[in-house]
Amino acid sequence: MGIGGDSFLVNVIENEVVHAKEPWVDHWLPFTNFDLLVPPFDIGSIFFYKKPSHENFPTIVNTLKASLSRALALYPPLAGETAWNEAAGENQIHCNNRGIYFIEAVADVVLKELDFYKPDECIEGKLMPKKLRHGVLGIQVTKLKCDGIVIGVMVDHRVVDGYSANMFISTWADMTRSKTPSMIPSFGRTHLKPRSPTFYSPLIDNVFAPFLPPPSQPDDDTGIDYDNYRLVNRVYYIEGEQLNKLQLLANENGCRRSKLVAFTSFLWKLVALSMENSGKQNQSCNVIIAVDGRRRLSEKEEKEKQKLMASHFGNVLSMPYGSKTPQELNEMSLCNVATEVQEFLKPATTKEHFLDIIDWVEEHKRQPLISKALVGEEITSFTVSAGQRFETMDEIDFGWGKVTFGSCHVPSSRKDCFVMTMGSPKNNEDWIVYMHMPLKHTSFIEEHASHVFKPFDTDYIQI
Structure with missing residues (x-):
């Protein structure tokens, strides 16, 4: 290895x-x-x-x-x-x-x-x-x-x-x-900049929230399995054939779903199964999908505005999410979970949604803000971000050839769970998946979905 x-x-x-x-x-x-x-x-x-x-x-x-x-x-x-x-x-x-x-x-x-x-x-x-x-x-x-x-x-x-x-x-x-x-x-x-006067849909209150520090916890840590729930980083590859199978299962109700929606739905169910296996079947299991607003904010705008948004340096993200208990998710088929993912994702893919975010933040900016999926106790939340569009494999050439392997990296000190899907250096059909998740969940995923998530190693990229 x-x-x-x-x-x-x-x-x-x-x-x-x-x-x-x-x-x-x-x-x-x-x-x-x-x-x-x-x-x-x-x-x-x-x-x-x-x-x-x-x-x-x-x-x-x-x-x-x-x-x-x-x-x-x-x-x-x-x-x-x-x-x-x-x-x-x-x-x-x-x-x-x-x-x-x-x-x-x-x-x-x-x-x-x-x-x-x-x-x-x-x-x-x-x-x-x-x-x-x-x-x-x-x-x-x-x-x-x-x-x-x-x-x-x-x-x-x-x-x-x-x-x-x-x-x-x-x-x-x-x-x-x-x-x-x-x-x-x-x-x-x-x-x-915000509109004048500011206005936004109440739906934004379901995406972001003011951050309030959690109440202090008692010192009694009896029964907490720190090793199994420590966050670890893992890198996997998923073969294109498996992605196609997941997409077919997600499309069973007749509505075509993207590979990202199919993958997110499958992972959501796996994390839920891991939670249920740990006796946390009644807690909330939240999945967040990071949505880039650059193209949305430039819809039907003049070319100059489109260029400005395409080249904007900074953050232009929304964080829509879905929340279910593990018991609910495990009783649903993959296509029904994919429908849930599509339903919370769709409102966040419009120009109006991102304009609403700008106005909402303007009214709340004097206090720290956070994704609402991360608010509350007794929850498990993870974010999925699609990195296939990034030029990590072919274009990051400093003059001595193509990248052998390129990836994101999440510092071990970060306490949020994060997943990024990326293009494969081997072929265009496979995905590389980076996970920053509790060891309990990565171990469960490897045990129960080893046909999908395969450890990324030098044999795969034939070094």
Whole structure:
């Protein structure tokens, strides 16, 4: 399967701060109303490459730092920090070119020995960087014993969503190859301002809510199985044939469902079965689907507005969700669960929905906000995000060839459950699935759905 982090060492050669290339302008950038819906946590991306055919590692590192400095000049928030703006009376992004940590390292392990299936053991604390305190971005470039290259990127989720992170990394890769970036980012705020007067559908109250800290819990932890419910990271692949079968089952009632809806429905039932197996059949089981609003907000707009939304750098997400008890879900067929998923997802795919979110946040922005699916006690919630549209496999080329494997990475410190589906580096029909879930659920999934969820390893990608 591969070796974990305890079996190899990583030596940091240099840890320096890279700044945006001049000229740059010191300025403050307010968070948008969509940014204010994101908790203060980080999200990472990691890319593995086979040995470059020509350049040596010192040359590669110097080239990457030089192109990064140029890329940061186009993305000033990433070289800044989150800080309190006294003049505005709110937390904002200070684009002050404080710079980012750029870590250069070497690891005494070859690419084919890495345990991709358990990234906590081979990636966490090994191949992923740390950010400057209050910083937005951190990058680590690691040379493996086989001369393969690993690039890890960690970013503050309040500043970027997956679409934006991918935009930046693609730009950095393009500029490393002396290629003109395919998209120039937009940091405008006027196209995401609330309407006057504000108004919104009451349905928004079913998607987001003010965040209230949970009441303090007693110290009596008797009976809590901490090991089984600790969050772990796992990476699987799903063969295209299995995805097609799930889609056929989800379509049994005559309504065509997407593969994402079919997959989400199947996973929702599996998590419910795991909860029921643990005696939690009467608790709530919530599934959230992240929906990007860029295309929705530009519907029937002029081309200029469409370009602004397509290149908007930041968060533009809604988080619709469904809630059922495990007992309810386990009594339903997959096609009926898919109907439930489609019903809560459909209202969040309209332009009006995202305009409503902007207005709702405007009226509630003086207090922390959160996805309503995460509110309450005695619940299990997980988010599904579709990353197939991100250019992780074919376009993130820094000049030494196609990515061998690219993935998101969730820090182990994050307490929310997260699932991302991604394209496969092997073929266009398969999916890669990244999970940040309790060990109890991943173990149950592997035991009862091993025909669908197969551990991702180097044999699959034929290293």
